[in-house]
Amino acid sequence: MVNIAEVVVDCPLKDIDKTFYYAIPNHLVNYIEIGSRVIVPFGNRTLQGFVVNFLDKIEESQYKLKEIENVFEYPSILDRKLIDLAKWMSYNYNSSLFSCIQSMLPRGVKLQFTEKYYLVKKTSDEDFNLFFKKPRTLGEIINNLKVTKEEILRCLSEGILEKKIDIKTNIQEKIDQEISLDVEQEEITLPVTALRQHELLELLTNQEWLSLSDLPTPLRNAAKTFIDKGYVKVREKRVFREPEFINLSEENGVKILNEEQKKAFDQLVKAFDSGNKEIFLLKGITGSGKTEIYLQFTQHVVNSGKDVIILVPEIALTPLMVSRFKSRFGDKVAVLHSGLSEAQKFDEWLKIKDGKVKIVVGARSAVFAPFKNLGVIIIDEEHESTYKQEVQPRYVTKDVAEYRISQEKGVLLLGSATPSVESYYYAQNGYYKLLELTNRANNRALPNINIVDMKEELIQGNKSIFSRLLYNSINETLQRGEQVILFLNKRGFSATTLCRNCGFTFKCPHCDVNLTSHHKGNFLICHYCNYSLTSPKFCPKCKGKHLRFNGLGTEKLKEEIEKHFPNGRVIRMDNDTMTTASSYNEVYQMFNEGKANVLVGTQMIAKGFDFPKVTLVGIILADLSLNFPDFRSSEKTFQLITQVAGRAGRAELNGKVILQTYTPEHYSIKNSATYNYLEFYHQELKIRESLKYPPFTRLAKIEVMAKVEGDGKKAIDQIYNSLKPKINNLSEDIQILGPVVPAITKIRGLYRYILIIKFPKGSALLDVINSYNFKKYIKNNVTSIKVDIDPGTLI
Numbered sequence: 001m002v003n004i005a006e007v008v009v010d011c012p013l014k015d016i017d018k019t020f021y022y023a024i025p026n027h028l029v030n031y032i033e034i035g036s037r038v039i040v041p042f043g044n045r046t047l048q049g050f051v052v053n054f055l056d057k058i059e060e061s062q063y064k065l066k067e068i069e070n071v072f073e074y075p076s077i078l079d080r081k082l083i084d085l086a087k088w089m090s091y092n093y094n095s096s097l098f099s100c101i102q103s104m105l106p107r108g109v110k111l112q113f114t115e116k117y118y119l120v121k122k123t124s125d126e127d128f129n130l131f132f133k134k135p136r137t138l139g140e141i142i143n144n145l146k147v148t149k150e151e152i153l154r155c156l157s158e159g160i161l162e163k164k165i166d167i168k169t170n171i172q173e174k175i176d177q178e179i180s181l182d183v184e185q186e187e188i189t190l191p192v193t194a195l196r197q198h199e200l201l202e203l204l205t206n207q208e209w210l211s212l213s214d215l216p217t218p219l220r221n222a223a224k225t226f227i228d229k230g231y232v233k234v235r236e237k238r239v240f241r242e243p244e245f246i247n248l249s250e251e252n253g254v255k256i257l258n259e260e261q262k263k264a265f266d267q268l269v270k271a272f273d274s275g276n277k278e279i280f281l282l283k284g285i286t287g288s289g290k291t292e293i294y295l296q297f298t299q300h301v302v303n304s305g306k307d308v309i310i311l312v313p314e315i316a317l318t319p320l321m322v323s324r325f326k327s328r329f330g331d332k333v334a335v336l337h338s339g340l341s342e343a344q345k346f347d348e349w350l351k352i353k354d355g356k357v358k359i360v361v362g363a364r365s366a367v368f369a370p371f372k373n374l375g376v377i378i379i380d381e382e383h384e385s386t387y388k389q390e391v392q393p394r395y396v397t398k399d400v401a402e403y404r405i406s407q408e409k410g411v412l413l414l415g416s417a418t419p420s421v422e423s424y425y426y427a428q429n430g431y432y433k434l435l436e437l438t439n440r441a442n443n444r445a446l447p448n449i450n451i452v453d454m455k456e457e458l459i460q461g462n463k464s465i466f467s468r469l470l471y472n473s474i475n476e477t478l479q480r481g482e483q484v485i486l487f488l489n490k491r492g493f494s495a496t497t498l499c500r501n502c503g504f505t506f507k508c509p510h511c512d513v514n515l516t517s518h519h520k521g522n523f524l525i526c527h528y529c530n531y532s533l534t535s536p537k538f539c540p541k542c543k544g545k546h547l548r549f550n551g552l553g554t555e556k557l558k559e560e561i562e563k564h565f566p567n568g569r570v571i572r573m574d575n576d577t578m579t580t581a582s583s584y585n586e587v588y589q590m591f592n593e594g595k596a597n598v599l600v601g602t603q604m605i606a607k608g609f610d611f612p613k614v615t616l617v618g619i620i621l622a623d624l625s626l627n628f629p630d631f632r633s634s635e636k637t638f639q640l641i642t643q644v645a646g647r648a649g650r651a652e653l654n655g656k657v658i659l660q661t662y663t664p665e666h667y668s669i670k671n672s673a674t675y676n677y678l679e680f681y682h683q684e685l686k687i688r689e690s691l692k693y694p695p696f697t698r699l700a701k702i703e704v705m706a707k708v709e710g711d712g713k714k715a716i717d718q719i720y721n722s723l724k725p726k727i728n729n730l731s732e733d734i735q736i737l738g739p740v741v742p743a744i745t746k747i748r749g750l751y752r753y754i755l756i757i758k759f760p761k762g763s764a765l766l767d768v769i770n771s772y773n774f775k776k777y778i779k780n781n782v783t784s785i786k787v788d789i790d791p792g793t794l795i
Contacts, residue, residue, distance in 0.1 A: 005032060005068060006053035008097045009042055010111075017096045020049075021058055023065040031071050035078035037111070039070040039167065046165050048072070048111045050101050052083050072111065072167070077353075078104060081407045082370065088403055094769055094787040095393030103393055104368040108171030108346030117141060117152075120162045135166070171346040174239045178209040179223055182233040196222040204232065211237070240347040243335050254299075254328075255292050255441075264435040268297050271433075272304070272376065272411045279402060281382075281427040282415040284437030285446060285675070286646020287610075290415045291321075292441065294378050295328050297413070302332065302358045306375025306410070310361045311397065313384035315339045316573075316584050316604040321380070322361045329359055336362035336369060364389060364397050367404065375410045377401045381607050382414035382423060383639055385632075388792035396790050398423075417646060418639040418677060421684055425695040440650075447617070447648040447655030449641075449673040453664045465552055465560060470618045470658045474598075477616040478567050482653065483591070484598045485609075487644040488557050488620040491516070491574040491602055495551025497524060497536070501544030506536070510749040517549050518576070529748040557620060558600045565598070573601035606644040612651030617644055622661040622669060629743045630793050631693045634668040638680050641672035692735060692758050694790075700757040700769065701791040703742075705750040708781040713739070715777040715785070716753035726768050727757070734759045743795050750783060756794060 006019045022040055024032055032038065036051045046069065058065075078086075078101065086100035093100075102110075119132035131144060141147060155161040181204045190197045200222040203210055212220055226232045257265055264282060271278040284290045298308045312321050315337050325333045334348045334357040351357050353370045360369040364387055367377065379387070379401060387397035398414065405412040414423055414432070427434040440446070452467040462468060477484050496514045497506040506515045508526035515524035517535065525532040538545045549556075554574045561570050573587050590596045592611060599605060599614075619641060626637045641659060649655020661669050671680035689696050702719060706712030716739040727734050737756040745752060759765040766789070774785045 003029070004055040004058060004065065005038070005051045006055060007038060007040055007049040007068070008052055008101065009040060009047045009049040010098060010102075011042065011047060017098075019052060019097070021055070021065055023067045025067050028068060028071055031074045032068065033074075033076040034080040035076035035083045036074070037072040037077045038068045039072060039111075039165075040068055041066050046113055048113075050078065050083070050098075051076075052087070052097065077109065078370065079372070081404075082368070084407070085368075085400070085403055089393050089395055089400065091766065091770060092399070093393050093395050093789050094766075095395075100393045103365065103389075103395075104370070106171075106342070106345040106349045108169060108342050109349075110170050111167055112170060114166045114168075116164055116166045118162045118164060119160070121158075121160045123160060132161070135164075171343050173350075174241055174343070174347070176237050176239045177212045178235050178237050179204070179212065179226065179232040180209045180235075181205070181231065183231055188231055194222070197225060200226065209235070213239070240351060241341070241343045243340050243344050243348065254296065255289075257292065257296065258289070258439070258441060258443075260437045260439060261289050261293055261441065264437065265293050265296055267433070267435060268293070268411060268413065269300055272297075272301060275409055277406050277409050277411075279405070279412045279432045280414065280435055281419055281423050281432045282413060282435045282437070283419050283424070283427075283677075284415065284417060284435075285440065286417045286643065287440040287442070287444070287446075287650045288417070288437035289441030290380070290417075290437065291324060294380070294413075294415070295324065297376070298325070298329070298359060298378075301376045302329070304375065305373065307369075307371035307373050308359045308375065309366055309369050309371070309377045309401075310359065311366055311377070311379045311387070311401070312361070312363060313381045313386045313607070314604060315363055316578055317381075317608045318361065318363060319584050320588070320608050325359060325361050332358045334360045334369075336360055336366040338363065338365070367397050367400050374404065374408045376413065377405055377410070378413045378415065380415050383416045383418055383420040384607075385636075385792045388790075390792070392786075394786075394788050394791075399790075418642045421635055421681060421688065422695040424677075424681055425685065442651070444649060444651070445654075446675055447645060447657050449645055449657040449659055449675075451664050451669065451673050452658060452660045454660050454662050465557070465620060466564070466618075467658065467660050470660065471564070473616055473656065473658060474561075474565060474568075474618065478565060478597055480615075481613075482597075482615045483594075483611060483613045484568075484616045484618065485605060485611075485614055485644070485647050486557060486561070486598065486600045486618045486620060487602075487605060487640075488552065488554050488600070489602050489624050489640065490551070490553045490621075491527075491555070491576050495553065496549075498548045498550055499539035499542060499544055500546040500548050502539060502542040504539050504541040510746070512744050512746040516553065518555060520555060528744070552621065554600050554602060561598055561600065568598045569596045570598040570600060571596040573599065573605050575602070575604075578604070603640060603644075605647070606640055609647050610650050611647070613653065614647055615649060615653045615655050617648040617655070617657045619644060619657065619659045619661075622659050623663055626663065626666060626668060628795065630795050631688070631691070632793065634666070634687075635684060637666075637668045638672045638677075641669070642675060642677070645672070645675075697735075697758040698761055698763070698789070699791055699794075700759065700765065701786075701788040701794060702755040702757070702774075703786040703788070704753045704777070704782060705747075705784045705786070706753075706782045707750060709751045711781040712751045712753050715782045716755060718777060719774070719785075720755055723755075723768070723772065726772070727765065730764050730768065732760060732763050732765070734763065734765060754794075 003024050005022050005024050007022050008019045032051055034051055038049050040047055040049050082104055089100040090097040115138055116135035118135050122129050196218045200219050212223055282290055301308050312318050318337050322335050334351050336348055352360055360366050389395045401412050426432045452469055457467050474484055497517050506524055508515055508531050510531055511526050511528045513528055515526055517524050522535045523532045554572055558570050558572050561568050571587055571590055578584055591599050622641055626633055645657040648657055667683045704712050704716045720739050735758040739753050739755050742752050742754050
């Protein structure tokens with residue numbers, strides 16, 4: 001008989017990252033499962049934990065096992081498959097098991113523990129008795145009764161007081177009351193003047209159940225009278241706090257698939273129906289109808305009784321995808337992303353867990369949706385870097401999705417117009433199955449991309465941020481009553497604020513970066529730590545008043561458009577303007593309805609948008625992402641250009657794209673201008689292979705952060721010197737780069753040092769890293785050591 005549970009506990013101590021064994025009392029044996037959330041004693045505290053395994057016995061111990069005090073819910077909050085996934089994540093991403101489990105749950109389900117003292121036996125002190133008319137916390141007792149610790153212990157030992165642990169979740173279920181007539185109408189006698197009671201009675205005779213929360217206050221008062229007199233019966237009903245939904249879709253029912261779409265769809269259906277794990281890469285040019293394939297494939301899966309997860313790369317894209325799926329599937333769809341309130345996330349998660357929905361649309365964390373019958377996971381824009389979690393557990397969403405699909409023997413579908421180099425490599429080598437859409441769904445041609453060399457513009461005397469071609473094209477487009485999208489992947493007004501007298505540059509005191517100027521609000525801000533100051537009127541070094549704002553951001557671009565094009569009605573979309581859950585919906589509707597004719601934005605406008613009147617896309621500075629000191633910068637540039645170019649000419653009107661650059665000869669720029677993904681891929685792959693970067697290797701990044709520069713360097717050197725012989729003992733083709741100071745040397749007041757390790761797939765390096773005690777170096781001025789497996793960036 002199983003009578004021992006292996007439990008991972010919610011302990012905030014940094015040096016505790018292991019499981020503990022507890023005895024299962026007889027009365028709980030039938031209620032505890034793998035994944036159960038349990039209440040356990042831990043030292044002199046009571047903590048929550050999760051059961052991750054069962055044992056019949058453990059090695060002899062001199063200590064008697066403590067018992068599990070209680071189980072919080074039944075059935076278990078997580079099933080065995082999700083616990084197995086958490087264990088897999090813990091090993092593969094060097095993360096604590098508890099953090100992996102917590103990442104699968106909304107914050108609202110976390111337990112709060114409060115010690116309460118109850119009066120059990122009255123005393124002769126009436127004030128004491130009156131104070132304990134309700135349960136009290138220790139703080140309330142000390143502050144109000146002014147008693148000592150010894151006196152409290154005496155009251156407990158004499159049975160006057162009893163201490164209990166009150167346990168509740170952060171978010172409570174929302175419960176509404178409903179009423180229904182419980183007597184014949186003829187038995188009810190109402191005063192002639194009680195008009196509200198007569199109105200309520202009429203409502204009750206026409207409707208079986210009435211929700212009290214839906215009634216206006218006067219009718220609620222009348223309902224209270226009916227309850228007191230026994231005229232009605234009352235029942236409680238669970239109410240879900242629904243996320244705001246605005247229909248942004250112009251969904252007109254199921255579309256007929258073209259030949260390419262039908263071929264891809266049929267292969268997906270065949271693979272799903274076979275009941276075997278399959279991974280597909282759907283490479284379809286912008287406007288090729290990938291979303292319609294998602295919708296029809298989802299319909300097939302749901303009709304087969306299985307559940308579907310659809311992931312989008314960022315919150316900004318969620319409303320549009322949700323709108324399309326809700327238009328097709330109605331209340332079968334739930335939403336999960338960080339833009340929801342904690343209460344809404346809690347309710348959406350419960351709907352999924354309770355089987356009330358069949359489809360989830362959400363950002364990265366929705367990959368953990370607790371479906372019991374998962375069949376398919378779809379990852380849209382699979383190439384996006386936002387699918388990498390940057391805090392512990394630092395997981396890669398594609399890999400987590402693949403593990404879940406392996407558990408379920410289902411289908412993982414990755415979609416993109418510009419797949420990541422790694423994904424396309426896997427498709428070329430047979431690990432993924434490749435599906436291609438080479439034509440737009442409406443058979444319209446992709447817009448022509450015109451490259452403008454901004455060095456030549458300068459030679460010709462044009463110092464404007466607009467090339468002559470772009471300036472004239474904007475004018476012509478607006479005069480025709482059409483719309484323009486201008487892409488600049490830099491928010492704010494200007495990148496640097498410089499004193500022209502002494503050369504002083506305003507930098508963040510906590511990070512090794514320049515402060516970005518924001519004229520709206522009149523401040524300078526650091527986009528890494530949010531340090532800000534009011535826009536200066538003079539230089540703090542020489543007191544000079546000649547300050548110059550250099551560089552360009554979306555705020556300044558919007559101002560320039562308004563200055564040069566009086567007929568331009570400009571709206572902006574970036575992290576500074578998308579501050580609320582409804583911001584995206586408002587901007588989308590304004591542009592879609594023609595209330596604005598110029599949309600300025602960062603990378604969030606590069607995907608998902610489908611506006612029929614957009615005929616011109618201007619890419620202001622294509623080189624911005626190219627200049628990042630990261631091995632993926634060329635790939636990122638190609639993807640951004642191709643994606644944003646695809647916003648033009650998606651309907652009946654022809655589109656045009658103008659790409660402004662200072663490096664027109666770069667292979668990323670040249671190939672994106674001709675939509676030549678294959679040529680870009682082959683050139684990029686040669687570079688990756690020669691330098692041993694993914695997909696030919698995996699990467700691990702070890703980062704030390706310290707308050708004092710020297711302490712951080714000492715710690716990273718010690719880690720390198722002790723890790724290197726362990727790695728050498730593996731006798732594998734492993735390369736260590738560093739220790740080095742990264743491009744951004746300081747963030748939030750902490751100095752940074754990194755080690756980069758390149759290692760082959762299937763390497764035993766993870767065993768070395770997981771068994772290594774990094775925490776011993778967190779002392780003095782070293783505040784943290786991050787281990788990131790398969791990092792999204794090396795910056």
